[in-house]
Amino acid sequence: MKAICWHGHGDVRYETVPDPKIEAPSDAIIKVTRTAICGSDLHLLDGYMPTMKSGDVLGHEFMGEVVETGASVTKLKKGDRVIVPFNLACGECFFCKKTLFSLCDRSNRNAEVAAKVMGYSPSGLFGYSHMLGGYSGGQAEYVRVPYADVGPLKIPDGLTEEQVLFLTDIFPTGYMAAEHCEMEKGDTVAVWGCGPVGQFAIQSAWMFGAGRVIAIDHVPERLALAKSWGKAETIDFLKQDVFDTLNELTKGRGPDRCIDAVGAEAHGTGSFDAMLDKAKAAVKLATDRPHALRQAIHCCRKGGTVSVPGVYVGFLDKVPMGAFVNKGLTMKSGQTHTHRYTRPLLEKIQAGAIDPTRLITHRAKLSEAPALYKKFRDKEEGCIKVVLSP
Structure with missing residues (x-):
């Protein structure tokens, strides 16, 4: 065959x-x-x-x-x-x-x-x-x-x-990602990555009662689909600072639930941590590039939830555990x-x-x-x- x-x-x-x-x-x-x-x-x-x-x-x-x-x-x-x-x-x-x-x-x-x-x-x-x-x-x-x-x-x-x-x-993956958010009706959900899993996570967030969905990417076609099919507000991370924009959109509180639908090969174009990730991965000093996960933890509101359907392979560098612990966040993930x-x-x-x-x-x-x-x-x-x- x-x-x-x-x-x-x-x-x-x-x-x-x-x-x-x-x-x-x-x-x-x-x-x-x-x-x-x-x-x-x-x-x-x-x-x-x-x-x-x-x-x-x-x-x-x-x-x-x-x-x-x-x-x-x-x-x-x-x-x-x-x-x-x-x-x-x-x-x-x-x-x-x-x-x-x-x-x-x-x-x-x-x-x-x-x-x-x-x-x-x-x-x-x-x-x-x-x-x-x-x-x-x-x-x-x-x-x-x-x-x-x-x-x-x-x-x-x-x-x-x-x-x-x-x-x-990918449909069950996006759906479980939204389920892992343990959403309350009316929550603001931010989704990093508008690829296939991210698109289904957006669709599923509405099914679980989200009041607002904000999608983050830099690929025009993916952002357009998130807006047209997913009815999401969008952030192009090449043109807008993600933290500042989310902070403004949520009146200084941050999104209630954050979904990392990017995983091991985040781009994070222009940021120091993303460039460091790429350099380390290139010389086999790191296995993954977790820029999106770091950013989701940083942006999530206090007491919020970070859901991780994105695939990670090995050991991650510089994950902000201080922010994660002190903000009282919950993380759920898994195949x-x-x-x-x-x-x-x-x-x-x-x-x-x-x-x-x-x-x-x-x-x-x-x-x-x-x-x-x-x-x-x-x-x-x-x-x-x-x-x-x-």
């Missing part, structure tokens, strides 16, 4: 790889009908994630048709159309029973590698390094899906693939417990409460993915979200 494979920093290729096979009775094989490039895939392209190996199949946002099931699978049958959560969960361990699916104790088959870095291992992920299981991803014609009775959700007739594809990751949200968010799509297809800017064949990875990373041609058809 054909797939998109990682071969090093800045090097992804469309090439032939072996077809997946059933390896356990709980597996299913899915023929991929739609897949997408996620912002967190760019951390792989840019070489930020350790334990990647040349030839690894990428992709964790995908859906498709069941073509084969293992002997113990009872909830799926050949021909079912399903979306597949980006993280794997067994459904039976201590954490899965608490619906903390991204913390599953059984699905990371390389848990000891992750534990050396994190203390304890999170769940396995599709297409996201050998530290997180070494599972082949879904930017491919076919993919093996373990725990097939737990993760995949059957999609009813009447919904297009583009309407439901983002249930695999998304996707399985918890797929069905209720599917119901919102069915009810017409949200149209996820508004996010899509580029549609292409799977073979075009290598060029689109770079276009997405470099924010060329208004590229916000790429959907691929194998």
Whole structure:
């Protein structure tokens, strides 16, 4: 089959790889009908994630048709159309029973590698390094899906693939980010990053009762979408000082809830800490560039909440813990417990409460993915979200 494979920093290729096979009775094989490039895939392209190996199949946002099931699978049958959560969960361990699916104790088959870095291992992920299981991803014609009775959700007739594809990751991720804010009705919510997760965080903030949403970015197309689709006020951080502008907009108090939807590769153009981050990362003295997180902590009102759906990889420098502690802030983060949200968010799509297809800017064949990875990373041609058809 054909797939998109990682071969090093800045090097992804469309090439032939072996077809997946059933390896356990709980597996299913899915023929991929739609897949997408996620912002967190760019951390792989840019070489930020350790334990990647040349030839690894990428992709964790995908859906498709069941073509084969293992002997113990009872909830799926050949021909079912399903979306597949980006993280794997067994459904039976201590954490899965608490619906903390991204913390599953059984699905990371390389848990000891992750534990050396994190203390304890999170769940396995599709297409996201050998530290997180070494599972082949879904930017491919076919993919093996373990725990097939737990993760995949059957999609009813009447919904297009583009309407439901983002249930695999970015819609639940943005929704959980807003949920983590523990919002009170009428709160002012500031969202750093107007990429795909940031856009869904904006949409979700309104669902949780926000009174005002302020979106922060510097890419014109992303700010325009946050304003038109997200009904957000916007701040271009290249033209406005973020702290001063938020302070003015909130009458000196600061936003009640802050969402860092940027993560490990924040730009922070022109600021000293951002330039220092880039210099350290370039010479391998730091793993992440947490400018957006620092700024969210600095800007959040006293007693407020900082929600972090943005992906971080390793150890962060100069995080203002003094501000965090003395302002009495709360932080909530984590890989998304996707399985918890797929069905209720599917119901919102069915009810017409949200149209996820508004996010899509580029549609292409799977073979075009290598060029689109770079276009997405470099924010060329208004590229916000790429959907691929194998």
